[in-house]
Amino acid sequence: MKHYEVEILDAKTKDKLCFLDKVEPNATIGEIKSMFHKSHPQWYPARQSIRLDPKGKSLKDEDVLQHLPVGTTATFYFRDLGAQISWVTVFLTEYAGPLLIYLMFYFRVPFIYAPKYDFTTSKHWVVHLACMCHSFHYVKRLLETLFVHRFSHGTMPLRNIFKNCTYYWGFAAWMAYYINHPLYTPPIYGEQQIRLALIVFLFCQIGNFSIHIALRNLRPPGSKTRKIPYPTKNPFTWIFLLVSCPNYTYELGSWLGFTLMTQCLPVAAFTLVGFIQMTVWAKGKHRSYLKEFRDYPTLRSPILPFIL
Amino acid sequence: MASGEEDGTVEEKETNNKKRTKGTIATAWLTFYNIAMTAGWLVLAVAMVRYYLQKGTHKGLYRNIARTLKFFQTFALLEVGHCAIGIVRTSVIVTGVQVCSRIFMVWFVTNSIRQIQNEESVILFVVVWTITEITRYSFYTFNLLNHLPYFIKWARYNMFIVMYPLGVIGELLTIHASLPYVRRSGMYSLRLPNKYNVSFDYYYFLIIVMLSYIPCKNSTHNKTS
Numbered sequence: 001m002k003h004y005e006v007e008i009l010d011a012k013t014k015d016k017l018c019f020l021d022k023v024e025p026n027a028t029i030g031e032i033k034s035m036f037h038k039s040h041p042q043w044y045p046a047r048q049s050i051r052l053d054p055k056g057k058s059l060k061d062e063d064v065l066q067h068l069p070v071g072t073t074a075t076f077y078f079r080d081l082g083a084q085i086s087w088v089t090v091f092l093t094e095y096a097g098p099l100l101i102y103l104m105f106y107f108r109v110p111f112i113y114a115p116k117y118d119f120t121t122s123k124h125w126v127v128h129l130a131c132m133c134h135s136f137h138y139v140k141r142l143l144e145t146l147f148v149h150r151f152s153h154g155t156m157p158l159r160n161i162f163k164n165c166t167y168y169w170g171f172a173a174w175m176a177y178y179i180n181h182p183l184y185t186p187p188i189y190g191e192q193q194i195r196l197a198l199i200v201f202l203f204c205q206i207g208n209f210s211i212h213i214a215l216r217n218l219r220p221p222g223s224k225t226r227k228i229p230y231p232t233k234n235p236f237t238w239i240f241l242l243v244s245c246p247n248y249t250y251e252l253g254s255w256l257g258f259t260l261m262t263q264c265l266p267v268a269a270f271t272l273v274g275f276i277q278m279t280v281w282a283k284g285k286h287r288s289y290l291k292e293f294r295d296y297p298t299l300r301s302p303i304l305p306f307i308l
Numbered sequence: 309m310a311s312g313e314e315d316g317t318v319e320e321k322e323t324n325n326k327k328r329t330k331g332t333i334a335t336a337w338l339t340f341y342n343i344a345m346t347a348g349w350l351v352l353a354v355a356m357v358r359y360y361l362q363k364g365t366h367k368g369l370y371r372n373i374a375r376t377l378k379f380f381q382t383f384a385l386l387e388v389g390h391c392a393i394g395i396v397r398t399s400v401i402v403t404g405v406q407v408c409s410r411i412f413m414v415w416f417v418t419n420s421i422r423q424i425q426n427e428e429s430v431i432l433f434v435v436v437w438t439i440t441e442i443t444r445y446s447f448y449t450f451n452l453l454n455h456l457p458y459f460i461k462w463a464r465y466n467m468f469i470v471m472y473p474l475g476v477i478g479e480l481l482t483i484h485a486s487l488p489y490v491r492r493s494g495m496y497s498l499r500l501p502n503k504y505n506v507s508f509d510y511y512y513f514l515i516i517v518m519l520s521y522i523p524c525k526n527s528t529h530n531k532t533s
Contacts, residue, residue, distance in 0.1 A: 185502065
């Protein structure tokens with residue numbers, strides 16, 4: 001068996017960082033990253049980007065050395081991706097925050113509202129309902145992170161956790177402050193409005209969960225394969241006929257329901273910002289589906305049927 | 309095929325011609341725009357000097373130049389458009405933030421809070437803005453005409469070292485002076501209860517704006533040409 005030699009250069013300075021000899025031809029990039037990590041302990045594999053070309057795309061951990069367009073002395077370029085944090089950690093932190101923060105406002109913990117309101121509860125029943133819905137939503141997200149989602153990437157840059165938590169925690173506090181305020185004004189159309197809003201919210205929560213399960217079942221455990229999602233027996237997944245990312249569609253629907261239920265401008269603002277971000281993600285996902293699969297269904301739109 | 313090749317080059321020439329015409333129109337418009345803005349801020353400078361020489365005081369000076377200032381500063385919104393359509397190679401966001409900061413100062417502080425219009429800090433930032441803008445617009449004008457006098461280039465890259473902090477001081481002092489009047493009048497504010505279940509306090513908003521000067525005005529974006 002012919003062994004390879006691997007040299008790793010810095011992508012920017014072209015300095016020789018590491019030389020590995022007697023590398024097996026069937027070694028994967030992942031294994032090479034581990035070997036590189038031994039000689040440079042500060043660069044753990046998750047923060048290594050290894051490419052064939054200094055300005056090219058990162059190679060995947062699964063790529064095998066002998067299948068790459070390299071000679072028996074392979075030259076790779078390295079870029080430091082910066083400190084990394086696992087997706088699971090980020091999701092758990094960014095979702096636990098809103099859950100707890102909202103409850104603090106709901107129970108009117110001291111120093112938020114005037115002292116005479118400390119530890120009192122709202123006289124409006126919609127406020128109790130809103131607290132249940134908001135809490136349910138984030139408990140669902142936490143459980144999905146732990147038991148449902150299958151992540152393609154293990155990690156993301158560390159600075160993302162600060163950005164993401166500011167967004168989620170900040171908006172949660174802003175919304176919760178007004179909904180649980182002693183001077184809160186219930187919805188104009190009263191019970192009718194609240195009932196409709198609750199139906200929309202629950203429908204979309206179930207829908208969103210159904211999509212998450214369907215996407216999970218597309219991918220066997222431990223794998224990173226990508227397949228086209230199709231409608232299943234569950235009617236909530238039939239929306240796949242019209243939309244590439246129905247999880248985002250249902251998420252938008254849930255928050256529209258919550259906005260209607262609480263009739264609160266900060267909630268509307270949160271819904272709008274979330275919608276914009278999800279549309280950007282949906283368009284990206286839709287584009288990569290089209291690029292990867294020749295036979296991708298043409299009827300589908302990224303996030304809103306026929307519209308967006 | 310011969311005729312096919314000819315068609316190809318004819319098309320190429322037409323697109324190149326279109327590109328060149330677009331470039332010429334853009335240059336002509338930008339030259340006109342920058343000359344007009346230089347002139348506008350010069351008019352402002354002259355009006356301020358004349359007022360001070362005639363009246364011997366800065367009191368009433370703002371009211372005297374208010375309309376001209378509002379016109380030319382607001383007109384600068386076009387610069388965001390220039391970046392958006394690509395005839396000026398600067399980030400839309402950077403230009404947008406800079407112009408919005410000016411618009412905010414003019415319309416939402418100085419113009420709407422009459423009691424502070426005779427403050428010295430107002431004169432300070434208006435003078436700084438005038439000097440800065442005359443330098444900036446004449447720099448752009450000369451650049452477009454491909455004839456940049458050395459002293460304009462020098463002014464552009466050196467005056468800001470003094471002008472920038474002075475301008476920041478003038479703006480901060482003005483906002484600070486307006487605080488008591490904002491609090492008393494409750495202007496631009498929305499109180500609870502209301503059917504939108506939201507509130508806004510312009511007084512605290514202004515305090516946050518003042519605090520944000522520390523990170524925002526120190527950022528590298530502002531130290532560009």
